[in-house]
Amino acid sequence: MSQLCVVPTCKFKSSTLCLCCLKNLCDDHLKEHNDLIRIGFECLKEEMMNLNEEMKMIDLEKLIDVQREKLDQWKENCHEIIECYYKQKCDELQQFSREKFEKQRKELNQIETSINNYHQNETIFRKDLQSLRLSLYDLRQEIDQFKRKGIQVTIQPFLLNNQSISIEDSKPNAFHINRAVLTSPDRTIECTDGWQSEFASNDRSILITLADNLCLFDRNLTLIKQSPWPFEGIYDMCWSSTLASFIVVTEKKRVYRINEVTLATERIYGIEEKDWLACTCSEAYLYLTTHEIGTDIFQYKLLPLIRPVKQWQPPFSCKPHESIHTIRSKDRTLALIIRESLGGVINIELRSAATLNRLWSLPLDIRSSGLWSRINCCSLQYNEWLVVHAASSRLFHIDKEGQLKFVHEYQPKLNNATMFGSNTLVIHLGSKVHFHQLS
Template sequence: DVNQFEENGILVDVYPLIINQNLVYIEESTSNELDISTLSSPYRSIDCSNNEWTPLASNNQYLLLDQYPNLCLFNKELTLLKQTPWEYDRISDMCWSSTINSFIIITSKNEVVLIDENLTSIKCIRTIQQKRRLSCTCSDASLFLATNDYGSDIFQFNLLSSFHFIKQWKSPQTCNNNELLHSIAYNNGILALIISRKYNTQKLIELRSSSTLKKLWSVPIDTNHSIGQRLYRVCSLKYDEWLVIAHNPSRLLHVTKDGKVKTKRSYEPPADNAVLFGSNILAIRTANCLNYYRV
């Protein structure tokens, strides 16, 4: 009875659990590894119009594509969710700002345009002085605009106070008088710049402090001679790394946060732009196609 159990207790035989180590496999974590050399075939692709300028932008849910004469919004399955006519001039570049919950678009006619993520509201920002601009990017607090001329300037505007002007960086702090900023991208307090030199085939990717523009490191990108000059693009990847879209020959360069080229791989047909969509999708645009890859 219960009293007997309380007096004498319960005798339990316990045997050790023996694990055969040959039957146990623990997969090594690769959570901090990204290698574009292992990109397989895209898991989604669509045809898109042949466009000399191929801007892309994304947030965690949507990807915005310039598909002249429309702006098109896609999800992560590359399903077209919505499109709206684009009535402004040709788009030079665009980026996403989570601070104001809008895409920011710059045009070849010096306009800066805001469009919400549902493509329902489009408005031109009149308070920003018109300049010939080629590239744009956002931090949490600022919009950075790079001008489309040799000795490029970088303008900084406050996203938290209706695009109030903060600062203008000029040559030689941005680049030399005979150099052009092709592309700028922001991530985690850092600005990545793609720089080309007039009458020189070599390009550079440089990392700068976004607060001081102090150079942290620089990596040369060797190219072959070509007639005309195609835009080289840069986008941020996971783990504070960077992807460079290079030409002549067409290839992708994966650059680590400390300035080492981790991977070079050819890409055909030639890539024109790329963006990290969410945390695990790399969207790459060519002249006629948009491809999604798992990363």
């Protein structure tokens, strides 16, 4: 017995079974069904043709040029860094050579004075003569060596690997922190407990404060270098690709520069002493914030010499009753952690690095328990952000539009956290450091 057409409003018997959807249809509805499929194919064909025309309009060379500009800027920055480093070492060579020469001249004058004094003295002992002869002989040997070779200059080869620049497809997918991944670290480093738990990283290495030491780890989490930190307490750290150095802000109003390879530390005297709290670097600038309610933001140009460029004060930096806890740079923007007066609401704001105009603002479910309790943030993939609140041991994942995606209370209680590269979350607990691979 024939079945009715599958269309509910149709009273006719079905005439055939549609092979594409396996439904019984009458002649009229089968034609209508086929017409809809045909129209769908026509629409798909039109969409394909439109996409084909759009592809023809793509200026591939322009897209390549935009990215090549980044490479050109990187090359120019490297040239500037090398030129500044070369001039610095030339000055050091000149100063060291002059000091060496003057030291030898002074020693020769002292020997001459001693000989003249003995010559005028009627009594002279053999041991005095022998001593002067040995001193003059040693000095001659040193001067001859200086004449032949001058000052020894040892140059390490310039290292550049294929990981310095990566070329890859842009990925539109969102980035997610998996709650399950945070329950157990992939690796843990034990250390002496201390109140300092700062770190900064680039694509190659991460610098971590472990008690009274600075420890540099590579991408394999292998300890490359360790150096004691004999100076005052560290408030914040950041990495400068332009200077190829880590920048450190301390509690005694000082800013230091740390060599990535040797961990040699030098104070940056081009920055005046202020109550600094936080720091961050873009390719061209260093940004510093003051340790006060009604925070100021200072912008310093990095090359050819570190010098002040701009200062933002309340109400442009923040409101007079607010304070900035953290500042982080990413792709011509600045992320600011801003808190209202004691016990007030804490916001994360994304600003333009050029104008400090607000792009978005998000209030966080945080009530700070102390005037300067630790609140950190770092950038994630795809222009997203991670906020770290030590007092509540919570991680806040925020998307590129300024919307809250994920909140996780980390156990055991954390001191600080940051990202190392695109997929390693580093959690500092004080007595140990956890590393979590996120992908």
